[in-house]
Amino acid sequence: MIALALLLLLQPPIERRQALTPGAGVKIFVPAGRVHLVGWDKDTVVVRGTVARGSTFYYGALHGGVKVSVDPDSGSATLDVYVPRSSLVSIKAVSADIEATDVSGWFYGVSSRIHLGGAVRDLEAESISGEVNIAVTAPWVRARTGQGRLTLGGQVGDLTASTVSGAIEVASTGLERARVSTVNGDVRFAGDAGQQGLVDIDDYAGAVDLTLTPTLGGECDVTTVLGTIVSDIPAVRPVVGASGRGQQLSLVVGHGSARINVRTFKGNVRVRRP
Protein backbone atom coordinates (compact mmCIF):
# COMPACT_ATOMS: atom_id res chain seq x y z
CA MET A 1 0.00 0.00 0.00
CA ILE A 2 2.80 2.35 0.99
CA ALA A 3 4.78 1.33 -2.10
CA LEU A 4 1.76 2.05 -4.29
CA ALA A 5 1.33 5.46 -2.69
CA LEU A 6 5.01 6.20 -3.28
CA LEU A 7 4.71 5.11 -6.92
CA LEU A 8 1.85 7.54 -7.38
CA LEU A 9 3.74 10.35 -5.71
CA LEU A 10 7.19 9.88 -7.17
CA GLN A 11 8.45 10.00 -10.69
CA PRO A 12 10.95 7.43 -11.99
CA PRO A 13 14.40 7.60 -10.39
CA ILE A 14 16.91 9.94 -11.94
CA GLU A 15 20.65 9.53 -12.33
CA ARG A 16 23.07 12.01 -13.89
CA ARG A 17 26.86 12.15 -13.88
CA GLN A 18 29.52 14.52 -15.14
CA ALA A 19 33.30 14.64 -14.90
CA LEU A 20 34.45 17.96 -13.46
CA THR A 21 37.64 19.96 -13.54
CA PRO A 22 39.18 20.50 -10.06
CA GLY A 23 37.52 23.32 -8.14
CA ALA A 24 34.40 23.29 -10.33
CA GLY A 25 31.20 24.72 -8.90
CA VAL A 26 28.11 22.64 -8.15
CA LYS A 27 24.93 24.66 -7.80
CA ILE A 28 21.80 23.06 -6.41
CA PHE A 29 18.30 24.39 -5.79
CA VAL A 30 15.79 22.07 -4.14
CA PRO A 31 12.82 23.74 -2.43
CA ALA A 32 11.45 20.82 -0.43
CA GLY A 33 12.36 17.25 0.38
CA ARG A 34 15.88 16.16 1.25
CA VAL A 35 19.36 16.52 -0.19
CA HIS A 36 22.23 14.35 0.93
CA LEU A 37 25.68 15.37 -0.30
CA VAL A 38 28.88 13.38 -0.03
CA GLY A 39 32.34 14.58 -0.99
CA TRP A 40 34.42 11.82 -2.57
CA ASP A 41 37.82 11.30 -4.17
CA LYS A 42 36.50 10.78 -7.72
CA ASP A 43 36.45 13.63 -10.25
CA THR A 44 32.82 13.05 -11.15
CA VAL A 45 29.61 14.48 -9.81
CA VAL A 46 26.77 11.98 -9.54
CA VAL A 47 23.17 12.95 -8.86
CA ARG A 48 20.68 10.24 -7.95
CA GLY A 49 17.22 10.37 -6.53
CA THR A 50 13.58 10.93 -7.12
CA VAL A 51 11.50 14.00 -7.83
CA ALA A 52 7.95 14.33 -6.59
CA ARG A 53 5.14 14.24 -9.13
CA GLY A 54 4.31 17.77 -10.23
CA SER A 55 7.92 18.87 -9.81
CA THR A 56 10.39 19.25 -12.65
CA PHE A 57 14.04 18.27 -12.51
CA TYR A 58 16.54 20.45 -14.38
CA TYR A 59 20.12 19.49 -14.94
CA GLY A 60 22.89 21.31 -16.79
CA ALA A 61 26.49 20.17 -16.77
CA LEU A 62 29.86 21.15 -18.22
CA HIS A 63 33.35 20.25 -17.06
CA GLY A 64 33.51 23.62 -15.35
CA GLY A 65 30.34 23.21 -13.33
CA VAL A 66 26.98 21.61 -12.75
CA LYS A 67 23.59 23.08 -12.02
CA VAL A 68 20.72 21.08 -10.55
CA SER A 69 17.34 22.52 -9.77
CA VAL A 70 13.83 21.43 -8.96
CA ASP A 71 10.91 23.63 -9.94
CA PRO A 72 8.52 25.13 -9.09
CA ASP A 73 9.34 26.82 -5.78
CA SER A 74 7.14 24.30 -4.03
CA GLY A 75 8.80 21.39 -5.84
CA SER A 76 10.12 18.48 -3.86
CA ALA A 77 12.89 15.95 -4.40
CA THR A 78 15.01 13.44 -2.57
CA LEU A 79 18.53 13.58 -3.91
CA ASP A 80 21.87 11.96 -3.17
CA VAL A 81 24.67 13.99 -4.67
CA TYR A 82 28.29 12.83 -4.80
CA VAL A 83 30.76 15.61 -5.55
CA PRO A 84 34.56 15.75 -5.90
CA ARG A 85 36.10 17.00 -2.66
CA SER A 86 37.68 19.90 -4.53
CA SER A 87 34.29 21.18 -5.72
CA LEU A 88 32.67 24.21 -4.22
CA VAL A 89 28.99 23.54 -3.63
CA SER A 90 26.31 26.17 -3.47
CA ILE A 91 22.99 24.79 -2.30
CA LYS A 92 19.79 26.59 -1.61
CA ALA A 93 16.57 25.17 -0.21
CA VAL A 94 13.31 26.37 1.23
CA SER A 95 12.27 23.59 3.56
CA ALA A 96 14.38 20.73 2.22
CA ASP A 97 16.66 19.18 4.80
CA ILE A 98 20.32 19.28 3.85
CA GLU A 99 22.92 16.81 5.03
CA ALA A 100 26.51 16.87 3.82
CA THR A 101 29.79 15.13 4.60
CA ASP A 102 33.18 16.33 3.36
CA VAL A 103 31.60 19.03 1.19
CA SER A 104 32.81 22.64 1.10
CA GLY A 105 30.69 25.60 0.11
CA TRP A 106 27.55 27.54 0.91
CA PHE A 107 24.43 25.96 2.38
CA TYR A 108 21.22 27.93 2.66
CA GLY A 109 17.70 27.12 3.77
CA VAL A 110 14.66 29.12 4.80
CA SER A 111 13.33 26.61 7.29
CA SER A 112 15.69 23.77 6.35
CA ARG A 113 17.50 21.70 8.88
CA ILE A 114 21.15 21.69 7.91
CA HIS A 115 23.57 19.05 9.17
CA LEU A 116 27.20 19.24 8.03
CA GLY A 117 30.17 17.04 8.92
CA GLY A 118 33.51 15.72 7.74
CA ALA A 119 36.62 17.61 6.70
CA VAL A 120 36.13 20.68 4.53
CA ARG A 121 37.95 23.78 3.36
CA ASP A 122 35.47 26.61 3.89
CA LEU A 123 31.91 26.45 5.02
CA GLU A 124 29.04 28.88 5.22
CA ALA A 125 25.61 27.77 6.44
CA GLU A 126 22.48 29.86 6.87
CA SER A 127 18.88 29.15 7.78
CA ILE A 128 16.21 31.65 8.77
CA SER A 129 14.24 29.40 11.06
CA GLY A 130 15.76 25.93 10.71
CA GLU A 131 18.37 24.28 12.89
CA VAL A 132 21.98 24.24 11.78
CA ASN A 133 24.31 21.57 13.12
CA ILE A 134 27.97 21.66 12.09
CA ALA A 135 30.65 19.25 13.23
CA VAL A 136 33.49 19.64 10.77
CA THR A 137 37.23 19.95 10.61
CA ALA A 138 37.72 23.22 8.76
CA PRO A 139 39.89 26.32 8.75
CA TRP A 140 36.92 28.64 8.31
CA VAL A 141 33.22 28.36 9.24
CA ARG A 142 30.41 30.91 9.13
CA ALA A 143 26.98 29.93 10.46
CA ARG A 144 23.96 32.12 10.83
CA THR A 145 20.29 31.62 11.71
CA GLY A 146 17.36 33.80 12.65
CA GLN A 147 15.41 31.66 15.05
CA GLY A 148 16.97 28.28 14.46
CA ARG A 149 19.27 26.57 16.91
CA LEU A 150 22.95 26.61 15.98
CA THR A 151 25.24 23.80 17.14
CA LEU A 152 28.94 23.81 16.35
CA GLY A 153 31.52 21.16 17.09
CA GLY A 154 34.50 19.63 15.38
CA GLN A 155 37.81 21.42 14.90
CA VAL A 156 37.59 24.92 13.46
CA GLY A 157 40.25 27.63 13.13
CA ASP A 158 38.09 30.67 12.44
CA LEU A 159 34.47 30.52 13.52
CA THR A 160 31.56 32.95 13.33
CA ALA A 161 28.21 31.94 14.81
CA SER A 162 25.30 34.33 14.77
CA THR A 163 21.57 34.14 15.49
CA VAL A 164 18.78 36.54 16.32
CA SER A 165 16.93 34.39 18.83
CA GLY A 166 18.21 30.88 18.18
CA ALA A 167 20.31 29.22 20.85
CA ILE A 168 24.00 28.75 20.09
CA GLU A 169 26.11 25.84 21.31
CA VAL A 170 29.83 25.79 20.61
CA ALA A 171 32.08 22.87 21.50
CA SER A 172 34.64 23.27 18.74
CA THR A 173 38.32 22.76 19.39
CA GLY A 174 41.35 24.42 17.81
CA LEU A 175 39.74 27.86 17.87
CA GLU A 176 42.08 30.64 16.81
CA ARG A 177 39.30 33.17 16.36
CA ALA A 178 35.66 32.80 17.32
CA ARG A 179 32.83 35.32 17.25
CA VAL A 180 29.57 34.23 18.83
CA SER A 181 26.76 36.73 18.69
CA THR A 182 23.03 36.60 19.33
CA VAL A 183 20.30 39.02 20.32
CA ASN A 184 18.04 36.84 22.44
CA GLY A 185 19.39 33.32 22.12
CA ASP A 186 21.06 31.45 24.95
CA VAL A 187 24.74 30.67 24.44
CA ARG A 188 26.52 27.60 25.72
CA PHE A 189 30.22 27.86 24.99
CA ALA A 190 32.63 25.06 25.78
CA GLY A 191 34.96 25.60 22.85
CA ASP A 192 38.69 25.30 23.22
CA ALA A 193 40.71 28.43 22.46
CA GLY A 194 43.93 26.80 23.63
CA GLN A 195 46.68 29.24 24.60
CA GLN A 196 46.35 31.70 21.73
CA GLY A 197 42.73 31.80 20.62
CA LEU A 198 40.59 34.90 20.68
CA VAL A 199 36.90 34.49 21.51
CA ASP A 200 34.16 37.14 21.61
CA ILE A 201 30.69 36.29 22.89
CA ASP A 202 28.01 38.98 22.66
CA ASP A 203 24.48 38.35 23.84
CA TYR A 204 21.91 41.06 24.41
CA ALA A 205 19.33 39.22 26.48
CA GLY A 206 20.07 35.50 26.42
CA ALA A 207 21.90 33.60 29.13
CA VAL A 208 25.53 32.65 28.59
CA ASP A 209 27.01 29.45 29.96
CA LEU A 210 30.78 29.50 29.62
CA THR A 211 32.95 26.48 30.38
CA LEU A 212 36.67 27.13 30.65
CA THR A 213 38.42 24.15 29.10
CA PRO A 214 41.40 22.53 30.87
CA THR A 215 43.74 23.48 28.02
CA LEU A 216 42.82 27.16 28.09
CA GLY A 217 45.65 29.56 28.90
CA GLY A 218 45.02 33.28 28.95
CA GLU A 219 42.57 35.87 30.15
CA CYS A 220 38.82 35.84 30.50
CA ASP A 221 36.69 38.96 30.89
CA VAL A 222 32.96 38.82 31.52
CA THR A 223 30.75 41.90 31.60
CA THR A 224 27.01 42.07 32.02
CA VAL A 225 25.39 45.49 31.99
CA LEU A 226 22.28 44.55 33.95
CA GLY A 227 22.53 40.81 34.55
CA THR A 228 24.37 38.72 37.10
CA ILE A 229 27.40 36.46 36.96
CA VAL A 230 27.68 33.15 38.74
CA SER A 231 31.17 31.69 38.89
CA ASP A 232 32.10 28.14 39.85
CA ILE A 233 35.64 29.31 40.53
CA PRO A 234 35.97 30.11 44.21
CA ALA A 235 39.25 32.00 43.83
CA VAL A 236 37.64 34.66 41.65
CA ARG A 237 34.40 36.41 42.46
CA PRO A 238 32.38 38.78 40.26
CA VAL A 239 32.24 42.41 41.29
CA VAL A 240 29.54 45.01 40.81
CA GLY A 241 29.97 47.05 37.63
CA ALA A 242 31.48 50.53 37.73
CA SER A 243 28.05 52.12 37.32
CA GLY A 244 26.72 50.29 40.37
CA ARG A 245 24.67 47.93 38.22
CA GLY A 246 25.52 44.70 36.47
CA GLN A 247 28.65 42.68 37.21
CA GLN A 248 32.15 42.06 35.94
CA LEU A 249 34.52 39.15 36.28
CA SER A 250 38.12 39.07 35.17
CA LEU A 251 40.52 36.21 35.61
CA VAL A 252 43.69 34.70 34.31
CA VAL A 253 43.61 31.02 33.48
CA GLY A 254 46.83 29.04 33.31
CA HIS A 255 49.52 30.40 31.01
CA GLY A 256 49.05 31.76 27.52
CA SER A 257 47.77 34.66 25.47
CA ALA A 258 44.27 33.38 24.72
CA ARG A 259 41.46 35.79 25.42
CA ILE A 260 37.77 35.22 26.02
CA ASN A 261 35.46 38.25 26.17
CA VAL A 262 31.83 37.85 27.17
CA ARG A 263 29.39 40.75 27.01
CA THR A 264 25.68 40.69 27.77
CA PHE A 265 23.16 43.41 28.35
CA LYS A 266 20.67 41.72 30.62
CA GLY A 267 21.44 38.07 30.19
CA ASN A 268 22.95 36.21 33.15
CA VAL A 269 26.33 34.54 32.80
CA ARG A 270 27.54 31.31 34.34
CA VAL A 271 31.27 30.55 34.33
CA ARG A 272 32.21 26.92 34.85
CA ARG A 273 35.33 24.92 35.33
CA PRO A 274 35.55 21.83 33.13
Added chain:
Amino acid sequence: MDLKREIDPPYDLWPGIRGRIRAKRRWRVIGPIVGLAAAAAIVLIVVYRPRSVIDVTQVAPATVRAIVDSADASNDARVERELLDELELRRGELRPETEASVRGSLRTIDSAITELRAELARRPNDPALAQLLAEAYAHKVDLMKLLANAS
Protein backbone atom coordinates in the same frame (compact mmCIF):
# COMPACT_ATOMS: atom_id res chain seq x y z
CA MET B 1 77.41 -12.47 93.53
CA ASP B 2 74.27 -13.71 91.87
CA LEU B 3 73.13 -11.72 88.99
CA LYS B 4 69.53 -11.80 87.90
CA ARG B 5 69.07 -13.66 84.65
CA GLU B 6 66.42 -11.13 83.59
CA ILE B 7 65.98 -7.54 84.41
CA ASP B 8 63.07 -5.19 83.85
CA PRO B 9 63.83 -1.96 82.10
CA PRO B 10 63.98 0.96 84.45
CA TYR B 11 60.68 2.17 83.05
CA ASP B 12 58.28 1.10 80.35
CA LEU B 13 59.63 2.37 77.01
CA TRP B 14 56.75 0.92 75.00
CA PRO B 15 54.21 3.72 75.45
CA GLY B 16 56.71 6.21 74.05
CA ILE B 17 57.64 3.98 71.13
CA ARG B 18 53.99 3.31 70.39
CA GLY B 19 53.22 7.01 70.53
CA ARG B 20 55.99 7.81 68.03
CA ILE B 21 54.84 5.00 65.69
CA ARG B 22 51.26 6.28 65.83
CA ALA B 23 52.39 9.83 65.17
CA LYS B 24 54.28 8.64 62.08
CA ARG B 25 51.23 6.68 60.93
CA ARG B 26 49.03 9.72 61.44
CA TRP B 27 51.38 11.80 59.32
CA ARG B 28 51.42 9.07 56.68
CA VAL B 29 47.63 9.38 56.45
CA ILE B 30 47.28 13.12 56.95
CA GLY B 31 50.47 14.12 55.12
CA PRO B 32 49.23 13.38 51.61
CA ILE B 33 45.86 14.99 52.35
CA VAL B 34 47.54 18.15 53.60
CA GLY B 35 49.90 18.03 50.61
CA LEU B 36 47.05 17.60 48.17
CA ALA B 37 45.11 20.42 49.77
CA ALA B 38 48.14 22.68 49.56
CA ALA B 39 48.73 21.70 45.93
CA ALA B 40 45.05 22.30 45.10
CA ALA B 41 45.23 25.74 46.69
CA ILE B 42 48.33 26.57 44.69
CA VAL B 43 46.74 25.25 41.48
CA LEU B 44 43.60 27.25 42.18
CA ILE B 45 45.62 30.39 42.68
CA VAL B 46 47.89 29.74 39.70
CA VAL B 47 45.26 28.39 37.30
CA TYR B 48 42.40 30.70 38.17
CA ARG B 49 43.77 33.91 39.53
CA PRO B 50 41.82 37.11 39.60
CA ARG B 51 42.84 39.95 37.40
CA SER B 52 42.13 43.49 38.36
CA VAL B 53 38.75 44.29 36.86
CA ILE B 54 38.93 46.86 34.11
CA ASP B 55 37.12 49.99 35.07
CA VAL B 56 35.01 50.86 32.06
CA THR B 57 35.95 54.48 32.43
CA GLN B 58 39.53 53.47 31.65
CA VAL B 59 38.57 52.93 28.02
CA ALA B 60 38.91 56.24 26.25
CA PRO B 61 35.52 57.86 25.60
CA ALA B 62 36.75 58.67 22.10
CA THR B 63 37.17 54.94 21.43
CA VAL B 64 33.66 54.21 22.66
CA ARG B 65 32.32 57.09 20.56
CA ALA B 66 34.12 55.68 17.52
CA ILE B 67 32.45 52.27 18.03
CA VAL B 68 29.01 53.89 18.31
CA ASP B 69 29.62 56.14 15.28
CA SER B 70 30.77 53.16 13.27
CA ALA B 71 27.68 51.22 14.33
CA ASP B 72 25.44 54.14 13.39
CA ALA B 73 27.11 54.40 10.02
CA SER B 74 26.63 50.69 9.35
CA ASN B 75 23.01 50.90 10.40
CA ASP B 76 21.87 54.03 8.67
CA ALA B 77 18.13 54.30 8.18
CA ARG B 78 18.66 52.80 4.75
CA VAL B 79 19.33 49.32 6.14
CA GLU B 80 15.96 49.12 7.82
CA ARG B 81 14.20 50.73 4.85
CA GLU B 82 15.82 48.24 2.48
CA LEU B 83 14.84 45.36 4.74
CA LEU B 84 11.23 46.47 4.88
CA ASP B 85 11.17 47.15 1.11
CA GLU B 86 12.59 43.68 0.51
CA LEU B 87 9.86 42.19 2.66
CA GLU B 88 7.19 44.07 0.70
CA LEU B 89 8.69 43.09 -2.64
CA ARG B 90 8.83 39.44 -1.67
CA ARG B 91 5.50 39.29 0.04
CA GLY B 92 4.15 37.10 -2.75
CA GLU B 93 7.26 34.91 -2.86
CA LEU B 94 7.81 34.32 0.82
CA ARG B 95 5.86 31.83 2.80
CA PRO B 96 3.76 33.51 5.50
CA GLU B 97 5.73 31.78 8.26
CA THR B 98 9.01 33.01 6.76
CA GLU B 99 7.76 36.56 6.59
CA ALA B 100 6.48 36.30 10.16
CA SER B 101 9.83 34.92 11.26
CA VAL B 102 11.75 37.78 9.64
CA ARG B 103 9.41 40.42 11.00
CA GLY B 104 9.65 38.84 14.45
CA SER B 105 13.44 38.90 14.27
CA LEU B 106 13.38 42.52 13.14
CA ARG B 107 11.20 43.45 16.12
CA THR B 108 13.59 41.64 18.46
CA ILE B 109 16.59 43.52 17.07
CA ASP B 110 14.82 46.89 17.11
CA SER B 111 13.72 46.38 20.68
CA ALA B 112 17.31 45.59 21.67
CA ILE B 113 18.62 48.67 19.84
CA THR B 114 16.08 50.93 21.55
CA GLU B 115 17.01 49.61 24.98
CA LEU B 116 20.74 49.75 24.31
CA ARG B 117 20.50 53.31 23.01
CA ALA B 118 18.59 54.40 26.11
CA GLU B 119 21.22 52.85 28.38
CA LEU B 120 24.02 54.30 26.30
CA ALA B 121 22.53 57.77 26.77
CA ARG B 122 22.96 57.22 30.52
CA ARG B 123 26.41 55.65 30.19
CA PRO B 124 27.96 57.07 27.02
CA ASN B 125 31.44 55.79 27.80
CA ASP B 126 30.57 52.16 28.41
CA PRO B 127 32.47 50.08 25.81
CA ALA B 128 30.38 46.94 26.45
CA LEU B 129 27.21 48.84 25.58
CA ALA B 130 28.81 50.30 22.47
CA GLN B 131 29.94 46.85 21.34
CA LEU B 132 26.52 45.32 21.99
CA LEU B 133 24.90 48.13 20.00
CA ALA B 134 27.28 47.53 17.10
CA GLU B 135 26.41 43.82 17.23
CA ALA B 136 22.68 44.57 17.19
CA TYR B 137 23.10 46.65 14.03
CA ALA B 138 25.19 43.89 12.50
CA HIS B 139 22.35 41.45 13.18
CA LYS B 140 20.03 43.67 11.19
CA VAL B 141 22.40 43.63 8.23
CA ASP B 142 22.72 39.84 8.58
CA LEU B 143 18.95 39.51 8.59
CA MET B 144 18.75 41.47 5.37
CA LYS B 145 21.30 39.14 3.78
CA LEU B 146 19.31 36.12 4.95
CA LEU B 147 16.16 37.60 3.50
CA ALA B 148 17.83 38.50 0.22
CA ASN B 149 18.58 34.82 -0.33
CA ALA B 150 15.10 33.64 0.55
CA SER B 151 13.54 33.95 -2.88
